[in-house]
Amino acid sequence: MIAATPAATPAATPVDTPLGAPVEAVPAPAYRGDLAEDALLLAAFTAAGEEQLATLPVKRERDTAEQDLAQRVLTACRAARRGFLVRHAEAVYDVLTDGRTRLVRLPDLVFAAADRFPGLTPTRAAMAAEDGVIQAEKDGLEADQALFCHAVLNSPVAGRHLIDAMLAPTPRAQELLPAFRDTGRIELDSVLVERRGDAAHVTFRNAHCLNAEDNRLIADLETAVDLVLLDDRVRVGVLRGGEVDHPAYAGRRVFSAGINLKDLRNGDISFMEFLLGRELGYINKMYRGLLTAPEHGAWAERTVQKPWVGAVDAFAIGGGMQLLLVLDHVIAEEDAYFSLPAAEEGIVPGLGNLRLSRLTGARTARQVLLGGRRIAMSDPEARLVCDEVVPATAMDDAVERAVAALSAPAVAANRRMLGLVEEPLELFRGYLAEFALVQVERSYSDDVLAKVERRWQRSQGRR
Incomplete structure (x- = not known):
């Protein structure tokens, strides 16, 4: 770990703050271009900022002047x-990847940056302190994680290596693979994976929230996708929503209601594991494949x-519709609908902005x-978004026909070549850096x- 030295720590200078009292502040670091020296300057500056923040109440208890000061420091x-x-x-x-000789997954990379370069990203302890705090009452330390991720992805060299790291199988999937190969069935907390003939059926089972996406479902889906891609007996993957608990859809299957907005309100949607991790993780694995031989060969061999x-x-709402944009064959029942309610929710719908116009044209x-x-x-x-529209009673047969058609040996090779044309890796990398x-x-x-907050309050009123 880089340790600060007295010579590298700039002198403190008192300044006036909105509170009307002098607060000790370190001048903005004047970087010189040397990694070790500049890291010391950054560590000293951010440490002074953390000391200032530590003198303030938590966000929900701050008055206007205190919050203004906190925002200025951040x-x-x-x-x-x-x-x-x-x-x-x-x-x-x-430094963090030993000269790009190790594949380090995104969360481990960001926390390793906090340990190796103090002040560059939030520590595990700092992030843990915001656990259980609703989104509106957090200081938004994930913005500092996003700065780091943007910088890494913005580099063609580092960004491509990180994309590789996130395409590798997860340790959890590797642990479960022998059992899946043996039994053809793995039951995770929110996903069921079953091998049926040439296909592996991945069923969302977040029944309490219309199969909306949350941190748990994202983790389970990445494990499921890894298992499908690692099992040699599987030729085709199938995604489908399971039955849900909602009274309006009791006993019916629902594909996905998108991001769980209640979890977003409650501060339970993670930037690294969900907002960025799903794009670099299971969705990208479905689109570009699982990295199984990182050290040699062309992309097709790796x-x-x-x-x-x-x-x-x-329906397929939000994140549910985003999934359709990377699938090879989409079947919908007659009364289904698709939507990406970005304007209503106020967030960016993943890579929907990149991929939707390719299918529908810019105006739609x-x-x-x-x-x-x-x-x-x-x-x-x-x-333009789906291949077949069928009555609900015909869905199972339609899925079987699609599996049979896509099981042909040349399909995987041709979809790989389509992907190279449709969404080059550099386009994907650059988009994610800004995203x-x-x-x-x-x-x-x-x-x-x-x-x-309004949605959450309405949901509480219905109880």
């Missing part, structure tokens, strides 16, 4: 981190890809993303916080 520290990363992002990444079928019962994409348009299966545009900053800013914005 903003100054983020500017210092941004300046450091502009100069040293690739060098920092090389990854395992398989085609995917989606069976949409009832704007109607959906900016105007909140729903696509019903009776709309002509529905056939990291924009999404975390939106998830803490006043309008989003107000919307999720």
Whole structure:
């Protein structure tokens, strides 16, 4: 760990604050371009900022002047981190990955940065202190994680290596793989994976919330996708929602209601594991394949890809519709609909902005993303997003036909080549670099916080 030395610690200078009392503040670091020296300057500056914040009450108990001071300190520290990363992002990444000889998953990478370069990202202890705190009452330390992720992904060298790291199988999936190969069935907390013939059926079972996505479901889905891609007996993956508890859909399957907005309000939607992790994790694995041989060969020799079928019962909202944009064959029941309610929710719908216009054209994409348009299966545009519309009673047969068609040996190779043309890796990397900053800013914005609070209050009133 880099330790500060007296020579590297700038002298403190008193300044006036909105509280009307002098507060000891360290001048903004004047970086010189040397990694070790600049790391010491960053550590000293951010440590002074943390000391200032420690003198204040927690956010929910601050008055206006105290909150103004806290925001000024947070903003100054983020500017210092941004300046450091502009100069040293690739060098920092090389230190954390031993010269890119190790694949380090995103959460481990971000916390390793906190340990190796004090002040660069929040520590585990700092993040744990915000656990159990509703989103509106957090200081938004995830913004500092987003700054780091943006800088890494913005580098063609470091960004591509991180994408590789996130395409590797998870330890949990590797542990469960022998049992799945043996029995053809793994039951996770919110996902069921079953092998049936040439297909592995992945069923969402977040029944209490209309199969909405939360941290648990994202983790389970990545495990499930890994198992499907690792099992040699599986040729095709199938995604479908299970039956839900909601009275309006009792006994019916529902594909997905998108992000769990109650969890977002309660501060339980993680930036690393959910907002960024799902895009780099299971969705990207479905689209680009699982990295199984990271050290040699061309891309086709390094990854395992398989085609995917989606069976949409009832609706695919938000994150649910985003999934459809990477699937190879989508079947929807007649009364289903799709939507990406970005304007209503106030956040960015993952890679929907990148992928939707490729299927529907720019004008329809704007109607959906900016105007909140729903696509019903009776709309002509529905056939731009799905391949078949069938009665609910015909869904199972339609899925079996799609599995049979996509099981042909040449399908995986051709979908790989389509992906190279449709969404080059550099386009994906550049989009995600900007997405990291924009999404975390939106998830803490006043309008989003107000919307999720109103929804939560309405839900409480119905109890």
